[in-house]
Each structure stands twice: as structure tokens, then as C-alpha cells.
Amino acid sequence: MRAAPLKNVEPFLAQDVPEADIGDLQAFIADHPKLFVITGAGISRASGIPTYRDEVGTWKTNTPIQHGDFLQDPAIRQRYWARSFGGWPNVGNAQPNQAHRALARLEKLGYIHTLVTQNIDRLHQKAGHKRVIDLHGRLDQVVCMDCGALVPRDEIQQWLWQQNPHMDDIKIELAPDGDAHVRDELIRQVRVPSCQRCDGLLKPNVVFYGGSVGKEIVNYLCDKLRQADALLVIGTSLMVYSSFRFCKLAQQQDIPMVCINQGLTRADNLFTLKLAEDCAGVLTQLTEILPHRI
Ligand SMILES: [Zn+2]
CATH class of the missing domain: 3.40.50.1220 (TPP-binding domain)
Structure with a gap:
């Protein structure tokens, strides 16, 4: 892409x-x-x-997630959480x-x-x-777009792990925003988290492109x-x-x-x-x- x-x-x-x-x-x-x-x-x-851009300022990796797409398209959210499951530990554990x-x-x-x-x-x-x-924003937090609740990203990681046994199969190839490349057939099976308080839409507490x-x-x-x-x-x-x-x-x-x-x-x-x-x-x-x- x-x-x-x-x-x-x-x-x-x-x-x-x-x-x-x-x-x-x-x-x-x-x-x-x-x-x-x-x-x-x-x-x-x-x-x-990894950095977003190389030394002459051009894109190094695939298209980043767009804010509007994340909110409107459930398949984009599946893709995000699947990739993020693989990518988050690299960011969360970074020193x-x-x-x-x-x-x-x-x-x-x-x-x-x-x-x-x-x-x-x-x-x-x-x-x-x-x-x-x-x-x-900060990738170590997830925010509910409906009630504003903030949840630690580690809790979501735990939830993703429990609800998606096939996450084990995810191949990790890191991309800069805490993503990882994941095969399409795995993404279609992904259960995405929702707010425990109001069942609202959860988004990482970061500004996506277009946000x-x-x-x-x-x-x-x-x-x-x-x-x-x-x-x-x-x-x-x-x-x-x-x-x-x-x-x-x-x-x-x-x-x-x-x-x-x-x-x-x-x-x-x-x-x-x-x-x-x-x-x-x-x-x-x-x-x-x-x-x-x-
Ligand atoms: Zn909520």
C-alpha cells in the first residue's frame, strides 16, 4: 500500500x-x-x-490508519487491534x-x-x-469514544489475548505506530474490545491521521x-x-x-x-x- x-x-x-x-x-x-x-x-x-519516515521525509511503511476510517469501519478496527496486539509489546516494553x-x-x-x-x-x-x-496522545491508554473512560492498554492486551486464541498465529513485523503486519484471514476473526462501562467504541488514546x-x-x-x-x-x-x-x-x-x-x-x-x-x-x-x- x-x-x-x-x-x-x-x-x-x-x-x-x-x-x-x-x-x-x-x-x-x-x-x-x-x-x-x-x-x-x-x-x-x-x-x-521504528520511524515513520526516512531521511528524506518520505513514507517508509504502509498507510497509517485514518481517524474517520477507524470510527466508521468495523473491519478497520479489527485490523487495527489485530496488528496492535503484535505491535504493542514492542512499544510498551521500550526503554x-x-x-x-x-x-x-x-x-x-x-x-x-x-x-x-x-x-x-x-x-x-x-x-x-x-x-x-x-x-x-499516548499509546499506553485506550479511550472510550462514547463515555470518555480511559483504560490501560495492558488491560486491553489481556482481553484481546483471552478473546482471540488465534492471536498466537499473528506474525509480527513491526510498523511505526505500534502496529504489526497480520494476514487478512486472521483479521476477519478478530473480536474487538468495547467499553466495559457503556459498551462504547474504544480507540487507542492517540491522534490518528485525519484526527x-x-x-x-x-x-x-x-x-x-x-x-x-x-x-x-x-x-x-x-x-x-x-x-x-x-x-x-x-x-x-x-x-x-x-x-x-x-x-x-x-x-x-x-x-x-x-x-x-x-x-x-x-x-x-x-x-x-x-x-x-x-
Ligand atoms: Zn464508555
Whole structure:
């Protein structure tokens, strides 16, 4: 399957971002210590969670689930839960890596004003980061679309296991959103969970493609960005508008932007400086050279 083209995607511009090194970034952060940080899939790759896109920002895997399809089509929900049964343990058991730990350390040192992540894996929190906004939700929770009840994903895993003995046959081939590829004939037999309180439709508590981030969260983050000295983008190509919007706002507000990402990003022409390097190495070095601010 091929991914449908995303709306609002601008073509990549030629890379004319100034080459920067760790010393440049250190000096920049010393001058702009109140950072608004956006992280993406690149930061979780070293924790064994595959990324959505490769280094030039194109889709790596099959089409992601669309919000409307999930709500309207029972077969799509069967497919989701079957795949997710195989994929969830990889995400649920994943451990934070050096990059998550370094960011938690930078928060303790007093440099992180706000951290917003596109990731749904909760690895920043597992690393001890205190103030994290999960822009696209969290995969460790399931939400009832009718009554709003929240259920731990592990409970649903247990239910899926008990109600679907053939889950054993599922072949696991991981895809980025906690999915796994599963044969069609197995999917048609899948019993899907429903809300124990109201029998309503259960959905993982994440923002699917075609879904939207809550307005209150966006407004809250826009306020936080206006209070920040600079925006730091880490491990994302910013292809999703829900995070690219913060670069647009930073541009309007004259808030400088810097980036640590190995591939191209949608905002490359907006960065004051960019380090096209492994984020774990760069962030760890920063924790060693930046002094405590608090
Ligand atoms: Zn319910």
C-alpha cells in the first residue's frame, strides 16, 4: 500500500542551513536558555521504535490508519487491534535511550521551558522528564469514544489475548505506530474490545491521521512558545502540520529556531542553525557542558 499524500505539505527547500557544531549550539542555548522543544520519532529510534519516515521525509511503511476510517469501519478496527496486539509489546516494553535521558537532565539543569513530543511511546516520561506534552496522545491508554473512560492498554492486551486464541498465529513485523503486519484471514476473526462501562467504541488514546489535536492543547502550547527564548527541534522532519505550526508561529514571533536532525526537515530554511547529527550524542554533550541554571 502507498501512503496518501498529506495536505499542506510544502516541498523541501534546498539545504542552505548554516553548518553548525556543538559549540555553536552550546553558545546559542546559553543565550536562549528558555527552550521550547519539539521531539519526534528520530529520538525513539535507538529505543527500537521504528520511524515513520526516512531521511528524506518520505513514507517508509504502509498507510497509517485514518481517524474517520477507524470510527466508521468495523473491519478497520479489527485490523487495527489485530496488528496492535503484535505491535504493542514492542512499544510498551521500550526503554528510554540516552537522548531521552539527556533531555530529562537538561530539564533538571533548567533549560527546558516546554517539551512537546510527537511520539506516543511515553519514553520521555520513563526517562524522568517531568513536564511533557504528548501532542499526539499516548499509546499506553485506550479511550472510550462514547463515555470518555480511559483504560490501560495492558488491560486491553489481556482481553484481546483471552478473546482471540488465534492471536498466537499473528506474525509480527513491526510498523511505526505500534502496529504489526497480520494476514487478512486472521483479521476477519478478530473480536474487538468495547467499553466495559457503556459498551462504547474504544480507540487507542492517540491522534490518528485525519484526527486533530485538541484546541486547548494547541492554545496552551502557543502561549508557552511565545514565552520561550527559542524553539529546538529534535528528531523530526516536521512533516505533520500539528508540529510544523509551531515553527510558523515562531517565525511570526521572531523566535529563533534550531534543529538537531539527521535528515531534511520541512523547516530547514527557518533554522538559525542545524546539527545534522545523532541527537543522543549531541544532547549528551550538551548536558556535560551547559551549567546548572537553577
Ligand atoms: Zn464508555
